[in-house]
Amino acid sequence: MKKIVVIGGVAAGLKAAAKARRCDPKAHITVVEKGELISYGACGMPYYVAGDVDNIEQLMMTPAGAVRNPAFFKNVKDIEVKTKTLATKINRDRKTVTVKNLESGEETELPYDKLVIATGASPVKPPLPGIELANIFQMWHPNDAKAVREGLERGKFSRAVIIGAGLVGMEMAEALKMWEVDVAVVEMKEQVFPAFLDPEIAGAVEKYAQEKGIHIYTGEKVERFSGDGSVQEVVTDKRVLPADLVILAIGVRPNVELARDAGLELGVTGAIAVNEYMQTSDPDIYAGGDCVENTNIITGRKVYAPMGSTANKHGRVIGENLCGAKAKFRGVLNTVVVKVMDLNVGKVGLTERDAKELGYEYVTALIGGHDRPHYMPGAKLMSLKIIVDANTRRVLGAQAFGEAEIAKRIDVIATAITLGGTVDDLFDIDLGYAPPYSSPIDNVAVAANAVMNKLAGKLKGISPLEAKDKLNCEDIIFLDVRSPEECKQIRLANCKDIRYIPLGQLRKRLSELDKDKEIIAFCKISLRGYEAALILEGEGFDKVKVMEGGIIAWPFACEK
Amino acid sequence: MKKIVVIGGVAAGLKAAAKARRCDPKAHITVVEKGELISYGACGMPYYVAGDVDNIEQLMMTPAGAVRNPAFFKNVKDIEVKTKTLATKINRDRKTVTVKNLESGEETELPYDKLVIATGASPVKPPLPGIELANIFQMWHPNDAKAVREGLERGKFSRAVIIGAGLVGMEMAEALKMWEVDVAVVEMKEQVFPAFLDPEIAGAVEKYAQEKGIHIYTGEKVERFSGDGSVQEVVTDKRVLPADLVILAIGVRPNVELARDAGLELGVTGAIAVNEYMQTSDPDIYAGGDCVENTNIITGRKVYAPMGSTANKHGRVIGENLCGAKAKFRGVLNTVVVKVMDLNVGKVGLTERDAKELGYEYVTALIGGHDRPHYMPGAKLMSLKIIVDANTRRVLGAQAFGEAEIAKRIDVIATAITLGGTVDDLFDIDLGYAPPYSSPIDNVAVAANAVMNKLAGKLKGISPLEAKDKLNCEDIIFLDVRSPEECKQIRLANCKDIRYIPLGQLRKRLSELDKDKEIIAFCKISLRGYEAALILEGEGFDKVKVMEGGIIAWPFACEK
Structure with a gap:
């Protein structure tokens, strides 16, 4: 009877175990998990904190309301799950894993024919002064979410500082705003979502968030936390922010110690290296989820891109291959969708x-x-x-x-x-x-x-970033072709030479524009801006550009 | 100067004209349209009738609020649009179109270098007795929508019969339910959406609509309408339905007379034949929109598939080719999305x-x-x-x-x-x-x-249609593995042998099931049904199938 051992019981590990069971009804499958909880929807935590999800237990339930605990996996899938059990060593020579029961302290060895490493990742905790103060949380384990939600329910928090304007940081900003907490986000890089947005898109997102009352400080570094027992201030290199709640969300690192100590290869990203079958450098050991690196489908390059969706796909591929298949994981596109308010x-x-x-x-x-x-x-x-x-x-x-x-x-x-x-x-x-x-x-x-x-050379665009550099130029006309009503509501600010000519009047008012000057045409979304450019080009203006995205994508100041 | 004439000013025609203008600022472009209105969003009419859209004029406006009338096209795009102007003949020998001003009756000839036929389609009006009675509408022109909405606002209609359970019919059913009108839909075919749904999917959609209070009579043929001036009854081959409002929605036919009379080739579907460049059999004459046939991308077969989205793509391709490009239209997938309640x-x-x-x-x-x-x-x-x-x-x-x-x-x-x-x-x-x-x-x-x-042979499914035929069989067990609470809410009806064993108890209660019998396992969505099948197969049951889609996709009777 084949023995399969899985280290890690959250996403990839349990998925691999479940898939292996479906492919092989007779294998002996054991999952060890150092925590008490298994198979929880970690991505749902911000929505639990926000109050959208009533009860943290919902994140651990099946859609039909069954709790995904060890009894569930035993009864339904015939998989043995040992919680509060830490894998301390992989003994590749004799194909066993040394595990320690965290309650009794007892150590045992689990023999395996095939092993799966799904040890996940851990949030980065910067060694800053004051980091151990109370009410500084990392939104990583359901216990973090519970503590923050309880504090919010009891009205304990009124000013939060979030460190890091990535996915978790911005989702938590939304969650905390739901409780009418004053929220500031501090980001070391020059923009929000630095890992995946171009600066002009990030600028527009940041502008939106600021308008919704989230204070965002980019290009700013946290230096220390201060407070008496619990946090009271976040000190950055530019200011002091009062805070009774801090969320650390500056990213995660793969948990690779076990693999590294066992002599398994790590990749260029520092995560565990796997081939297309999700095998590590030891063909009897697979790895998946947040502890491995992925291949970008477009470039073929290795990337570290921990995602719940990817972890589940890893699990399926590993589960099949544990049973002798040759399933491949194609790679990732670093796809992201995220809601901010x-x-x-x-x-x-x-x-x-x-x-x-x-x-x-x-x-x-x-x-x-x-x-x-x-x-x-x-x-x-x-x-x-x-x-x-x-x-x-x-x-x-x-x-x-x-x-x-x-x-x-x-x-x-x-x-x-x-x-x-x-x-x-x-x-x-x-x-x-x-x-x-x-x-x-x-x-x-x-x-x-x-x-x-x-x-085809039919559209000459200019990005908002480039256009911004021309706001103050002498020989450049910004041409806003929206209706007077639209212009009353919102206009570009700080333009040296801006003209307002509604598109329908443009053909009759050409004489107002100088053919020698560069013209940057735009409207709300720059479709009319494009029409305007075509009209002007048809009339012999040869230095016309369309400001791409129009006013709605303009990441800089506007007048109202 | 190139002369372009476009016959038809709704979707494909105006799109072609606008695109041609963008490619060629100097061409002389004329659009003739027999109606008074141009460039309206016909697909929005059910939402205007429903009350979601306040004003019918919104369907003729740009997002910025400009009305797309002839003045708009003149000022913005330098396109001449002649409304209330009927094209009566294409004179290919001398490359002109004879047009008639419907107000003055005056006839003129418009010369063209390139001609575009975008004459659209007309709704089918069956020659049934009583078809000319008042309050029988075809939802094709904004005037139809206006008349129905006005009637609804004045409380004139309380019982509507819709003929045809296709897109327009079902969208109108929803629209009329918004006004709390009693709605019946009569469909000649055996299912709703006969043109594009398989029967089990149609069955589930029909069940939903019925539960929401829309009466649906499939496999039923309307024979006549009766009433005194305005419609009072719809008589089918099975019943008499009282009605003070009738919507005819049994499909459309392409308007091909002008093309046919000019000797242009029609295709196997009866619509105008065009090549991948949207050219008719006369290379100087293009055609697009609801009057042409399309190619299905998968099969390469010709299909008649009138859609606003397709018409707009046609327009772009034609517009480019009018200016000498060689743009191709790849074809359609007969994609449909539709909302019913x-x-x-x-x-x-x-x-x-x-x-x-x-x-x-x-x-x-x-x-x-x-x-x-x-x-x-x-x-x-x-x-x-x-x-x-x-x-x-x-x-x-x-x-x-x-x-x-x-x-x-x-x-x-x-x-x-x-x-x-x-x-x-x-x-x-x-x-x-x-x-x-x-x-x-x-x-x-x-x-x-x-x-x-x-x-891979790992899942043996059975469709709801096949499963239905087995409801009454002796040697077949329907195995419902949902929780007792779920089973209390809704259950399959009319099963000869149904067993309720929650998935978590299945491994312990195997003795209740007979290995010689065929077992059809299911749950709410049949994911647990699949798990159940795997458990049973692992235990040597070899006649187990999973009822695909589970209870939520079951198109037949349920007990509550």
């Missing part, structure tokens, strides 16, 4: 920064538009940027934000990238159309269209 | 019926699940069926329904099919994951997984 943000594939660093010749487009026909109730705006290889026309990546439906567009582009799709393919796809869901020309097709126009 | 329904590619008729060897899977982690507020259930080529493993089609987010999954599968993706690709895609949007293993991956398991 009512803003949806998404990213897939390469950022523009990645594309530049990797030496691609690329074209980008940043477009705006409603996610449904504008006349439908609930139609919302989004901005979508796509990055395309200028030579092969293959789609390299996309980023999107807006209160609109973002995730669908990101998933469509993820699918296209996975299958090597070009920008032309993106335009061609027969996406589902009905007014409750989408416009006849979906935002994805609009973005593809814009790139195709650029590749 | 709170139910979302979608379809892409081939149905199982299509696959069978076309001689494919195929495998299907029908799975169920939440669209987000079950603990998230607003998580809803969906059922998803995919159809896969058993030899090439390529995805052929999908259908989905549920209150969950359907459109995203349909669009992902549409993208995969367009790019020739296999079921393995579907599993691999790095789809965006965060609890507000999706589960770590998205429904698409779950469905792919089920097909992969079937192809």
Whole structure:
């Protein structure tokens, strides 16, 4: 009878065990987990803290309401799960794992034919003065979430500082705002979501969050925490922030000690190296989840990209291979979707920064538009940027934000990238159309269209970042072609020379514009801006550019 | 100066004109439209009738609030639009179109270098007795929508009969229910959405609509209408339905007379034949929108599939080619998304019926699940069926329904099919994951997984349709492995031999089941049903099948 031992009982480990059981009803399968809880939905913790989820136990239940505890795995899947059991050593010579019962202290050896390492990751805890003060939490274990929620329910917290403007940090910012806590986010890098957004997209997201009352301090480093027993102040290199709650969210590191001590290979990212079958350098030992590194599908490069979705796929592949299959894991696109208040943000594939660093010749487009026909109730705006290889026309990546439906567009582009799709393919796809869901020309097709126009030389765009540098220039006209009503509501700020000519009047008012000057045309989403550029070009203006994304994607100051 | 004439000013025609203008600032572009209105969002009419859209004019406006009338097209796009102008003849010999001003009766000839036919389609009006009675509407022109909405606002209508359970019919059923009108839908075919759903999926959709109070009579033919001036009764071959409002929604036919009279080729579907460049049999004449036939991307067959989204793509391709490009239109996947009350329904590619008729060897899977982690507020259930080529493993089609987010999954599968993706690709895609949007293993991956398991011989499924035929059989056990609480709420009806054994007790209660009998295991979504089958197979039961989709996809009677 085959003996399978799995180290780690959260996502990848239990998935591998369950899949192995489905493939082999007779194998003896043991899972050891150092904690008390298993198989919990860690990604749900911010929503538990926010109050969206009533009870932390829901994160450990099946949809039918059964608690995923050791008894459940025994009864349903015939898998033995040992909690509070720490794997201390892998003895590859005799194919055993030494485990220690954390309650009794007893040590035993579990023999294996096949071993799975799914030891996950641990949050980074910076060695700053005051880090051990009370009410400084890492949002990693359900106990953290419980403690924060209890404190919120008892009204203990009114000023929170979150360290790190990544996924956990920004999700927690939203969660805490739900309790009307004053929230500040401190990020060392110059932008929010530094790991996956280009700066102009991050700028727009940051602007939104600030408008919703989340204070964001980028390019700022936390130096220490102070307080009497519990935290009272966060001291950065620029200011002192009062705080009765601190959330540390500066990233995670893979738990590789066990693997490293056993002589298994680590990869360039520092995580455990695995091949396409999820095998470590020892073919009888598999590894998956947050402790391994992945391959980026586009570049073939190794990346550290811990995600619950990836961990589950790892588990399935490992489970099959434990039973003799040769299933492969293809890799990742570093896809991200995240909600910040009512803003949806998404990213897939390469950022523009990645594309530049990797030496691609690329074209980008940043477009705006409603996610449904504008006349439908609930139609919302989004901005979508796509990055395309200028030579092969293959789609390299996309980023999107807006209160609109973002995730669908990101998933469509993820699918296209996975299958090597070009920008032309993106335009061609027969996406589902009905007014409750989408416009006849979906935002994805609009973005593809814009790139195709650029590749054909029919659209000269300028990014908000470049446009900003020209705000103060002498010989540059910013041409806002929106209606007077729209201009009353919001306008670009700090323009040296801005003209307001509604698109419908442009053909008659050409004499107001100087052909010698560079003109940057725009509107709310820059579709009318594009029309304006075409009109001007048709009339012999040859220095016209369209400000991509329009006002809704403008990450800098506006007047109201 | 190039002269471009476009016949038809709704979707494809105006899109072609606008795109041509963008490519060629100097061309002389004229659009003739027989009606008074142009460029309206016809697909929005049910939502105007429902009251979701306040004002019918919104369907004719740009997102910025400009009315898309002839003045707008003149000022913004330098396109001349002649409304109330009927094209009566295409004179290919001298390259002119004879047009008639419907107000003055005056006839003129417009010369063209390139001509675009975008004459659209007309709703089918069956020659039934009483068809001319008042309050029998075809939901085709904004005037129809206005008349129905006005009647509803004045409380004129309390009992509506809709003829045809296709897209327009079911959207109008929802719209009228919003006004608390008693709604009956009569459909000649044996199911709702006969054009694009397999019968078991249609059955589940019909069951939902019936539960929401829409009376549906399938396999029933309307014979006549009766009433005194306005309609009072709809007489079918089975019953008499009282009605003060009738909506005819039995489909549309392409308007091809002008093209046919000019000697242009029609296709096998009866619509205008065009090549991949959207050219008719006369290379100077293009055609697009609801008057042409399309090519199905999977089969290469010609299909008649009028859709607003397709018409817009046609317009872009035509517009480019009018200016000398060689843009191609790839074809369609007959993608559909439609909302019926709170139910979302979608379809892409081939149905199982299509696959069978076309001689494919195929495998299907029908799975169920939440669209987000079950603990998230607003998580809803969906059922998803995919159809896969058993030899090439390529995805052929999908259908989905549920209150969950359907459109995203349909669009992902549409993208995969367009790019020739296999079921393995579907599993691999790095789809965006965060609890507000999706589960770590998205429904698409779950469905792919089920097909992969079937192809590997690890899952023996039985469709609800096949299972229904076995409800009364002697030697067949239906095994419901849900919890007692779930079984209290809803159960399959009319089972000869049904057993209730919660999954967690199954290993201990194996002796209650007879190995000689065929066992059909299921649960709410049949994930536990699958686990049950694996347990039984592991214990030597060799006649076990999983009822696909579980109770939520069961289209037949249930007990409550």
